[in-house]
Amino acid sequence: MASPEEMAQTMRNNIPEKTGKSQAEWNLIIKAAGLEKHGQIVKMLKTEHGVTHGFANLLSSDFLKDGAPEVSGDDLVAAQYEKKPDLKPIYDKLLKEVKKFGKGMEIVPKKAYVSLRHNKQFALIQPSTKTRLDVGINLKGTEPTARLESSGSFNAMVSHRVRLTDSKQVDKELIEWLKAAYTAAG
Template sequence: MDQAAITMIENLHKNTGKSLDQWVEIVKKEKFEKHGEILKFLKTNHGFTHGFANLVAHKTLQSDAGSAKDTDDLISKQYKGKEHFLPLYEKLSEEIKKFGKDVEFSPKNAYVSVRRKKQFALLIPATKTRYDIGINLKGQEPQGILELDTKSNGMVSHRIVVNHEEQYSKELITWLKKAYDAAG
């Protein structure tokens, strides 16, 4: 488990008086099946921030890299029916790894979180025809292919939509690099 996750788990206990395992049990009693249901429950009924609610939801559903037996299974699950986007993911991953040795990829059920000291990007095979790249660049005005993100509950500030691999571009990598630099 990475240091950021350990710190979040420690802070969850400090902030709420309950351990992660206790929160997982509370959520399991509600019999939620979807990540969004858990987020809403924790935010509405218990005043959680998005980050803590997200942590508990992933641990409850075992949908994060730390809970998965094999992170390759999470990647396979993401691209089932969207296999044509897998080469794009692989190309992006290779390019992002060149940014520095401190890049960490953390697969979830529906996306891959890309972190340095903090998350700077999300790689999301959103639909069969759309690949979203979420980018954290708070305060950056949208321009070119970079647009404001209005869908991910603050997990990222911007997104770039890719409909086919040919839209992979130097501009896309430049925005990812800026987000990486800002996360240091």
């Protein structure tokens, strides 16, 4: 069972997806409102912005914590590769390619991976070991191959996984799988 802090962190990770804005954007809205009491902030977020009670409560609490560190997407990515620097060039090359897919492409860093979204998640990039980066891809209905393996226990949010150990493996075949998943998600 997750601890209360782990549950709160899971909610924090889901703020952009569930509320449509990042925690930093909500902090600016709260600051602009000039409210200083928890209940007032919760009420404002719920009534003026349609935020559910749980997220309004968390956003208000975090905002009111004096000096609470704000974690950016860049900070989350940097933390993922801090002890796995050899994998960062693979990540960078993947990102460069998927950014070419078009409008509606979202790159959403989480604590342990980066979610790639186009209306919904179509892939994720995760540095799984010091020597391997895993790319999870949503390609339901596609038969696994030796390289495009079934996700199995890797991650329930994707149907397939490709294991990468070198930036040369970010090739046409992988990009075509990612593009198909991107198209299906939009």
